[in-house]
Amino acid sequence: MKGRSAAEVLLGACVVIFAGMPAVLAPATAGRLFSRALARHPEDLWVLGGALLGAIAYALARRTQRGRFVDTLQHELTHTMAALLLGASPTAVAAKTNEGVTSYRLSGPLAAVRSFLIGISPYWLSPIVLPPLLLAGLVRPRGAWLGVVAAFVGVGLTAPLTQIDPRQSDLRRHVVVVAIAAALWLWTATTVVSLIVLRSASWLQGARAWPAAFARFAQLLR
Numbered sequence: 001m002k003g004r005s006a007a008e009v010l011l012g013a014c015v016v017i018f019a020g021m022p023a024v025l026a027p028a029t030a031g032r033l034f035s036r037a038l039a040r041h042p043e044d045l046w047v048l049g050g051a052l053l054g055a056i057a058y059a060l061a062r063r064t065q066r067g068r069f070v071d072t073l074q075h076e077l078t079h080t081m082a083a084l085l086l087g088a089s090p091t092a093v094a095a096k097t098n099e100g101v102t103s104y105r106l107s108g109p110l111a112a113v114r115s116f117l118i119g120i121s122p123y124w125l126s127p128i129v130l131p132p133l134l135l136a137g138l139v140r141p142r143g144a145w146l147g148v149v150a151a152f153v154g155v156g157l158t159a160p161l162t163q164i165d166p167r168q169s170d171l172r173r174h175v176v177v178v179a180i181a182a183a184l185w186l187w188t189a190t191t192v193v194s195l196i197v198l199r200s201a202s203w204l205q206g207a208r209a210w211p212a213a214f215a216r217f218a219q220l221l222r
Contacts, residue, residue: 012113016182022209023188024216029195043146047198050147054154062162069097074159075122076100079170082121086114116179119170123163123183125190129156133197133206140201153194160187 036044061067073095079102080090088106106115132152135141141149164180166172171179189209197206 008110008112011110012116015113015117016185020182020185020189021213021217022192023185024213024220025192025209026188028216029192033195033199043142043199046143046147047150047195050150051154051157051195051198053147054151054156055158057151058155058158059162065097069095071159071162072096072098072100074126074128075163076102077127078122078125078160079118080104081127082118082125086118088114088118116174116182119173120179120183120186122160122170123168123180124160124186126156126159128159129153129190129194132156133194133203136198136201137203137206146198150198153198157187157191157194160190 033044033048037048058067062071076093076095080093083090083102083104083106086106087108088104090102090104092101092103094101104118106118129152132149136146136149136153139145160183164171164183166176166180171183193206193209196209197203200206
């Protein structure tokens with residue numbers, strides 16, 4: 001964060017590291033999912049297959065004009081959602097096929113840290129991923145329905161990755177390498193929690209990813 005005090009930078013780093021701690025579980029989570037899928041466990045096959053199908057579909061859809069508009073819209077909506085959650089006041093939201101803008105007023109304590117988090121939010125989270133995860137915890141889908149829900153989760157997890165570009169003004173506003181690294185760390189954590197919720201059909205299991213990650217991190221330090 002350019003021109004910020006050391007304390008603000010340190011606090012911002014701590015927030016990102018803490019929020020993204022489930023990323024520590026990524027190797028184990030991915031390994032478990034792939035091994036069970038290779039063993040032809042049906043639920044894991046539906047999760048993995050559905051998520052991959054959703055990712056491919058979104059990547060292809062971005063080549064169309066309507067797909068690019070949806071891509072821009074979800075990007076700006078993520079900025080807006082993050083701004084509201086972090087105490088900012090959105091003043092304008094606009095989205096076109098190839099460009100968009102979100103303006104907001106932000107003041108008060110930790111404004112620099114909150115501005116950084118708002119700025120990188122579309123590069124690790126998409127609002128598309130939230131409804132299917134909420135549905136997974138409510139309905140506990142099985143079989144083909146689990147594959148459909150996983151496909152929408154795959155779409156929501158792919159959208160942030162497609163946004164990452166060093167030329168993006170959101171990233172250039174801060175130190176580009178730091179912003180991208182923070183976004184990838186948080187995206188990895190989002191992916192881990194999403195897969196846990198999908199596979200367990202439980203929000204509680206998803207929330208337990210944080211204490212499990214800290215326990216795993218403590219083991220690695222020994």
